[in-house]
Amino acid sequence: MGFVDDHLISLVDKGLGNSAYLVDLGDGRALAVDASRDLRALRAAADRRGLTVAYAADTHLHADFLSGAVQLAADDGATVLASAAGDRAFPHTPLADGDETDLGGLTLRALATPGHTDEHLSFLLLDGTRELGVFTGGSLIVGSAARTDLLGADRAEELARAQYHSLRRLAELPDTTEVWPTHGAGSFCSAPPGAERTTTIGDQRRANPLLAAPNEDAFVAQLLGSLGSYPAYFDRLGEANRRGPAVLTAAPALAALSPAQVRSLLGEGAHLVDVRSVVDFAQGHIPGAISIPLRDQFATWLGWLLPDDTPIVFVAAPDQDLSELTWQALKIGYERLAGHLDGGMDTWTADGGRQQSIELLPADRIAERPVLDVRQRAEHIDGHIPGAVHIELGDLNMRSGDAPEGAVVACGHGERAMTAASLLQRAGHQDLAVLDGGPADWAKATGRALEEGA
Structure with a gap:
């Protein structure tokens, strides 16, 4: 050895x-x-x-x-x-x-x-x-x-x-x-x-x-x-x-919030981040929520898309690890974690809360709808759905007006696309859909070749 x-x-x-x-x-x-x-x-x-x-x-x-x-x-x-x-x-x-x-x-x-x-x-x-x-x-x-x-x-x-x-x-x-x-x-x-x-x-x-x-x-x-x-x-x-980062004196915990507390925080300017799966978010989410699924890359997209000086409220599924969410936020300097919706979306709807949805489309059903590709530039150049408009997810907050109306949003698998679609929906875009999969799935389903280059 x-x-x-x-x-x-x-x-x-x-x-x-x-x-x-x-x-x-x-x-x-x-x-x-x-x-x-x-x-x-x-x-x-x-x-x-x-x-x-x-x-x-x-x-x-x-x-x-x-x-x-x-x-x-x-x-x-x-x-x-x-x-x-x-x-x-x-x-x-x-x-x-x-x-x-x-x-x-x-x-x-x-x-x-x-x-x-x-x-x-x-x-x-x-x-x-x-x-x-x-x-x-x-x-x-x-x-x-x-x-x-x-x-x-x-x-x-x-x-x-x-x-x-x-x-x-x-x-x-x-x-x-x-x-x-x-x-x-x-x-x-x-x-x-x-x-x-x-x-x-x-x-x-x-x-x-x-x-x-x-x-x-x-x-x-x-x-x-x-x-x-x-x-x-x-x-x-x-x-x-x-x-030098602040020393943590105890394991961080995320406060449980009632629907009324969530509404109050949102009214005061807090951001709402939904960390549930793409499928769960698509089926129903609180209006204005940003979808950032809790996975290995959660910290990257939280830090790319949201400021660190505004309180953040989270919506999670019952089986998700809130400590993982908290540590990923803390390791990139996000300290203003207001809490999570206690009981998740079931509590929200039981309290009369409104929901929005976003359609998840399989690769063979996007037809002639405009496609918005939100992957990194290098990924897009390597191969994308022909005619797709390209705006990196990290740029979308500033360029939401450049996104085509009624777009099918695409990335590699669906997570970044749902994040992008949630940002566009929050900015007022209508009739959005997310490609369930990525360009490779589209090519396989349609038998058509991907387009390379910028």
Whole structure:
């Protein structure tokens, strides 16, 4: 058994496309790297091994989740390790390039690898002089490198050039060095879909197309050309992580609300989010509700579509896990969770509450109706229903007027399409329907080819 099998635990957040890491230091203590504020999986892994987190290292000021380092410091007395250049406003050990931390038998060396952010560090884990692996955060990732436009489009090229040099610095490590990135498949920080979560320096030297770029200009063009949109909340969390998230003193709970309380909150400007399935929402929902089904990607769409400074009321099905909902919201900084409708839609209708519905259409019944494709640009280009209007879901709040009336809304499976349809219905659109499935189902049902290109 090697070091990874015996000592390294990878904790994957499939919804955000990220990995955190827990390193068993062999003496009852552990190192956590890029832990999220949602520490449930990390706590479970540490408890199974009887570990206390002694060190919490962050590779950069994360934009896609709130760091759990401050919480680990409060709960476990962990020493927070982070870049001195990050100017964090809470107690931590500030590190510069080349600084080393003695973990008690192992050593953690900070490597300045700017690009994804200005203050980005990678952490090289050493056993004596032997390089075991490197936590690369948003620098070198499997098959790519993380995006460089999170500090503004005006700085994207400058940071891409920094990323070029950072990747080449990391590529100088021995081929056998393990690479443990934070961002992976599914991350809007730009990881290629389907990529493995971890790799080695040797594999990346052979297979990463960015490392194969012939020069810096080619690298920059390739990296910047791959960038798509990203969730709106990314623009807020870097600063929130610099200040430090609030410490949670108890497991969060969601208040149970009566229909009268829900109406009162909505009258005061609260948002209403329905987390039930696409089918349940289609059959009947409270007017004005936004459909964001509770699944791995819930946090992404909550943070993309709703502000964080307005109270949110939730509607859930009886069998849904309200703690999962709450943790997904808290890990991206959504604290104003007013509560959930006690008893769900049955309570609402029993109290005389009105409902709306949205038709779910199978692929063979959309006929000649206009189609609105709300997937990401790259997905649309890969293949869409011919003639479909394309507006990304993340842009729909600002572009609802561009959506065709009476549209059938489509995505890959139906969840994003129902979210889009709920936004359009709230904006006053009528006669909406949602494609039950995606473009591939339409092609199979009709025997017609999908259209490629923008």
